[in-house]
Amino acid sequence: MNAKPKVWVARPVFPEVLDRLRQYFEVEAQAEERPRSPAELKAGLAGADAAIVGLADRIDAAVLDGNTRLKVVANLGVGHNNLDLDALTRAGVLASNTPDVLTESVADFAWALMLAAARRVGAAERWLRAGHWPGSNMRFDDWLGLDLHGRTLGILGMGRIGQGIARRASGFSMRVLYHNRTRLPEAVEQECRATLVGKPELLAQADFLVLVLPFTQANRHAIGAPELAAMKRSAVLVNVARGGIVDDAALAAALREGRLAAAGLDVFEGEPQVHPDLLALDNAVLSPHIASASEDTRRAMANLAADNVIAAFGFGDVAGQPPTPLNPVVMSHWAAGKA
Numbered sequence: 001m002n003a004k005p006k007v008w009v010a011r012p013v014f015p016e017v018l019d020r021l022r023q024y025f026e027v028e029a030q031a032e033e034r035p036r037s038p039a040e041l042k043a044g045l046a047g048a049d050a051a052i053v054g055l056a057d058r059i060d061a062a063v064l065d066g067n068t069r070l071k072v073v074a075n076l077g078v079g080h081n082n083l084d085l086d087a088l089t090r091a092g093v094l095a096s097n098t099p100d101v102l103t104e105s106v107a108d109f110a111w112a113l114m115l116a117a118a119r120r121v122g123a124a125e126r127w128l129r130a131g132h133w134p135g136s137n138m139r140f141d142d143w144l145g146l147d148l149h150g151r152t153l154g155i156l157g158m159g160r161i162g163q164g165i166a167r168r169a170s171g172f173s174m175r176v177l178y179h180n181r182t183r184l185p186e187a188v189e190q191e192c193r194a195t196l197v198g199k200p201e202l203l204a205q206a207d208f209l210v211l212v213l214p215f216t217q218a219n220r221h222a223i224g225a226p227e228l229a230a231m232k233r234s235a236v237l238v239n240v241a242r243g244g245i246v247d248d249a250a251l252a253a254a255l256r257e258g259r260l261a262a263a264g265l266d267v268f269e270g271e272p273q274v275h276p277d278l279l280a281l282d283n284a285v286l287s288p289h290i291a292s293a294s295e296d297t298r299r300a301m302a303n304l305a306a307d308n309v310i311a312a313f314g315f316g317d318v319a320g321q322p323p324t325p326l327n328p329v330v331m332s333h334w335a336a337g338k339a
């Protein structure tokens, strides 16, 4: 009997997902959650036919160098700026991500951050837990926040998650403006009740600006000092996309100086490090990159990553058709025997 191919799983994932993989593969799963060095990644990938990796695992030409065994890298996330797709394609390695299954959970979380930042939930909770309430003579006009209902929601990046955020806005009677590289089909705009505007108009009009665009070099600091200066002083900025899209130092200065009312941030430049100036601000609600972390969604993401690996090796219900490949051209190379 031929030996089973081997999958190297870089992060601890749900045991039932590992059990599914074990039906077809030898599985080497990391029991400990910690950043892996390029050397550790290289060594892990060198001994495997497939890998499941997380957003902190940078898979580039150096890590792939000399690896002739690896066929598949499945990313546990929809964003894939940790993968060098050109290098993977050149190495004949199929890459996949986890779109769709996390759309609604991330959209929910963007609203959680909008509401928490606008109504000062984090700061109020810290105050209460610190025991300040009893005896504080809290005034009727203390803890005033901002309303969402009736305001203008701006969405920068109108893919599936942006659309999910927009659809929820009708429950808050909000006007929705968006800016995107391409205009959405009219039917989708109508369903989202969203109007395309230029970026300057979006910045000027939004009471709540939510960032949902992918990280690329072109999008680095898409919101920096000039963009923050173009926003209303009463505006709230929410980032559920990627660190580096916002210039965190410039954002912290704007929040500290009252040039922006509040921010809700799930992602940070250089995470897991967070700019110390942000940590010091009460008008910033901060979460550790958990927008997709609902019970159901994280399981669905892990299962989708496993589905991609299983199908790429010709196993399972959709053998030969990985559901969410990023560089499917690699499979035609396999078919032609080129890789």
Ligand code: DGY
Residues within 6 Å of the ligand: 076, 077, 078, 079, 080, 102, 241, 289, 290, 291, 292, 293
């Ligand atoms: C993704 O999948 O890209 C998200 O950032 C994960 O939470």
